[in-house]
Amino acid sequence: MKLFSRSSSPRRALAHAATATQAGPTAHDPVVRPDPALAGLTGEWIIDPAHSRIGFSVRHAMVTTVRGSFAEFESRLYFDGSDPARSQAEVVMSTASVQTGVEQRDAHLMGRDFLDAAAYPRMSFRSTAVQLIGKDVYRMTGDLTIRATTRPVVLDLTYIGQVTDPFGYQRVGFDGTTTINRSEWGLTYSARLAEGGAMVSEKVRLQFDIAAIRTPPDEA
Numbered sequence: 008m009k010l011f012s013r014s015s016s017p018r019r020a021l022a023h024a025a026t027a028t029q030a031g032p033t034a035h036d037p038v039v040r041p042d043p044a045l046a047g048l049t050g051e052w053i054i055d056p057a058h059s060r061i062g063f064s065v066r067h068a069m070v071t072t073v074r075g076s077f078a079e080f081e082s083r084l085y086f087d088g089s090d091p092a093r094s095q096a097e098v099v100m101s102t103a104s105v106q107t108g109v110e111q112r113d114a115h116l117m118g119r120d121f122l123d124a125a126a127y128p129r130m131s132f133r134s135t136a137v138q139l140i141g142k143d144v145y146r147m148t149g150d151l152t153i154r155a156t157t158r159p160v161v162l163d164l165t166y167i168g169q170v171t172d173p174f175g176y177q178r179v180g181f182d183g184t185t186t187i188n189r190s191e192w193g194l195t196y197s198a199r200l201a202e203g204g205a206m207v208s209e210k211v212r213l214q215f216d217i218a219a220i221r222t223p224p225d226e227a
Contacts, residue, residue: 064212153194
């Protein structure tokens with residue numbers, strides 16, 4: 008799957024992202040300037056699935072937390088270190104790849120009560136705007152699509168750093184989180200406990216622990 012196809016230039020998509028409406032600093036907030044050292048990171052990147060985790064956590068039976076992740080996903084990223092507003096991200100996840108460590112629970116999550124993987128094999132996140140809000144902290148607004156329902160979410164991302172690995176690949180790291188109400192995307196499973204509480208919380212925390220590799224120019 009080519010998320011940014013050659014017939015749809017990333018530069019045109021970036022121009023759209025750059026002009027998207029986003030909240031800027033108020034008159035009482037200091038203007039946050041990008042670190043000049045990040046200018047050299049400007050370019051195309053892809054998420055390294057072997058060293059990244061796209062996951063979630065949700066309260067179960069009111070007293071425990073279940074954690075899971077998606078084992079299969081594809082991505083394209085564009086990071087602009089000089090002008091973060093021009094950055095863009097797109098991630099597509101296979102709903103049938105959900106893993107929580109319990110086979111029966113995974114099957115339930117893939118079923119009609121939740122992701123309905125047979126009818127909706129993919130879920131996605133596509134950014135619409137990016138804003139630098141603090142040192143190494145970015146706010147990415149985007150569209151999250153689950154079960155053919157698309158709603159906006161706001162993802163807070165922290166830049167971890169960059170290295171060149173022993174194989175010569177340039178890598179960057181980001182950690183991001185957001186919390187959603189699952190019923191807004193049609194995940195309306197509502198089993199109740201004897202005490203009256205929900206078996207599965209409405210609130211789901213999404214987690215993006217990202218290690219990205221720079222894409223060589225001939226592959227961008």
